[in-house]
Amino acid sequence: MSKVVVLPAQNFSLNISEIAPDKSISHRSVMFAMLSNGVNEIENFLRAEDTINSLEIVKNLGAKVEDDGKIIKISSSGIQEPFEILDCGNSGTGMRLFCGLLSSAEGHFVLTGDKYLRRRPMKRVTAPLISIGAKLDGRKNGDLAPLSIRGASLKAFDYESKIASAQVKSAMILAALRADGVCTYIEPELSRDHTERMLKGMGADIKVEGLKTTVTPLKNLLSPLKIRVPADPSSAFFFAVAAAIMPDSHVTLEGVTLNPTRIEAFKALERMGADISYELRDDKYEPVGNIHVKYAPLHGIVIEENISWLIDELPALSIAMACANGESLVKNAEELRVKESDRISTVVEGLRACNIEVDEYEDGYKIIGSKLQKAQVDSDGDHRIAMSFIIAGLKCGMEVTDLECINTSFPNFFELLQKITQVEFS
Ligand SMILES: O=C(O)C1=C[C@@H](OP(=O)(O)O)[C@@H](O)[C@H](O)C1
Numbered sequence: 001m002s003k004v005v006v007l008p009a010q011n012f013s014l015n016i017s018e019i020a021p022d023k024s025i026s027h028r029s030v031m032f033a034m035l036s037n038g039v040n041e042i043e044n045f046l047r048a049e050d051t052i053n054s055l056e057i058v059k060n061l062g063a064k065v066e067d068d069g070k071i072i073k074i075s076s077s078g079i080q081e082p083f084e085i086l087d088c089g090n091s092g093t094g095m096r097l098f099c100g101l102l103s104s105a106e107g108h109f110v111l112t113g114d115k116y117l118r119r120r121p122m123k124r125v126t127a128p129l130i131s132i133g134a135k136l137d138g139r140k141n142g143d144l145a146p147l148s149i150r151g152a153s154l155k156a157f158d159y160e161s162k163i164a165s166a167q168v169k170s171a172m173i174l175a176a177l178r179a180d181g182v183c184t185y186i187e188p189e190l191s192r193d194h195t196e197r198m199l200k201g202m203g204a205d206i207k208v209e210g211l212k213t214t215v216t217p218l219k220n221l222l223s224p225l226k227i228r229v230p231a232d233p234s235s236a237f238f239f240a241v242a243a244a245i246m247p248d249s250h251v252t253l254e255g256v257t258l259n260p261t262r263i264e265a266f267k268a269l270e271r272m273g274a275d276i277s278y279e280l281r282d283d284k285y286e287p288v289g290n291i292h293v294k295y296a297p298l299h300g301i302v303i304e305e306n307i308s309w310l311i312d313e314l315p316a317l318s319i320a321m322a323c324a325n326g327e328s329l330v331k332n333a334e335e336l337r338v339k340e341s342d343r344i345s346t347v348v349e350g351l352r353a354c355n356i357e358v359d360e361y362e363d364g365y366k367i368i369g370s371k372l373q374k375a376q377v378d379s380d381g382d383h384r385i386a387m388s389f390i391i392a393g394l395k396c397g398m399e400v401t402d403l404e405c406i407n408t409s410f411p412n413f414f415e416l417l418q419k420i421t422q423v424e425f426s
């Protein structure tokens with residue numbers, strides 16, 4: 001589907017148990033399986049373009065994969081030099097984490113991606129990896145894909161990162177597992193911590209004290225991962241915003257990871273006035289449970305801290321801000337500019353098209369809440385922008401173009417949306 005016209009919808013009350021499985025955890029599950037000594041069992045793996053690309057890459061790296069459609073079983077006898085170029089598609093997570101994993105593997109590897117990924121900065125991982133002995137290169141002096149890697153011996157490191165990025169942290173932790181001594185990594189604000197939780201669960205010696213992570217290199221292979229991937233809070237959040245902006249609406253989002261580094265956008269929506277509660281159900285690798293979101297009148301807020309905890313949800317949150325009473329301000333979010341699109345520009349342009357007053361800053365925006373109006377919005381190939389403006393359409397109607405990108409993270413998005421609109425999308 002290249003274009004959708006969304007009509008204003010009625011209030012709704014829904015339980016959603018089919019939110020797409022978590023993208024960050026799905027990528028990691030297949031990559032970390034390459035470091036283990038047995039059969040890894042991954043249930044509820046996200047079958048979307050980004051993570052299917054990671055699965056294809058580990059197959060190209062020699063992993064044995066059995067997939068019955070429910071559980072993916074992966075075993076590896078070490079990373080093999082691939083015959084193919086490794087295509088990460090649209091995924092920054094895929095490309096940056098594979099850099100860390102492959103820097104110490106024997107052989108030559110070429111990583112590429114689509115035209116959006118090939119314009120995103122990679123120096124944030126290639127520079128620290130090169131500084132510890134990795135042999136990496138790419139366009140613009142190692143900043144842009146395609147990237148080439150020749151596996152090398154890595155030196156122990158103490159690295160202090162200037163950006164709170166889980167992708168950089170994870171690439172460095174993966175490198176540290178194969179380095180020649182104990183390594184430390186410090187970040188300016190805590191970023192999502194799935195890598196630490198999952199690798200520790202597999203037996204890796206990783207210690208986290210505040211913003212400092214200490215990694216002892218592996219002496220043996222890790223124990224295999226047995227995981228059920230929880231629902232993705234970043235995907236669930238689109239439906240949270242839908243309930244929060246539609247009077248008399250309510251949604252229960254089932255089986256979502258409640259990892260504190262991932263649910264900050266729900267906390268922000270709560271601060272705006274939405275009625276939100278959390279119900280813990282399980283706790284293996286990650287706390288998992290249900291999130292209930294109920295409409296209540298929203299008011300503007302300031303967001304300036306723990307930005308990496310809600311970075312992917314800011315476009316959807318901007319729709320709630322546009323519907324809220326008063327001003328909202330987002331600061332310290334310059335990272336938005338280097339996602340699948342420049343999300344500061346795409347959010348600002350999209351909201352302005354909907355007749356909302358917005359000021360644009362280098363590191364964020366100010367939104368003056370008012371009545372959203374129907375508009376035509378192009379996603380610029382960015383799944384989060386496409387889904388955010390489709391949700392805005394539930395309020396006022398919307399035409400959104402360039403929708404293929406939704407398949408990168410949330411292939412069943414329209415099926416679930418249909419439960420609200422009662423109109424079939426084709
Ligand atoms: O590690 C991860 O799985 C991710 C980290 C974040 O990126 P950064 O590390 O660039 O902040 C996030 O935006 C991305 O969607 C997924």
Ligand SMILES: C=C(OP(=O)(O)O)C(=O)O
Binds near residue numbers: 092094312339340
């Ligand atoms: C930024 C995102 O993903 P990635 O960096 O993996 O492309 C995202 O899904 O919003």
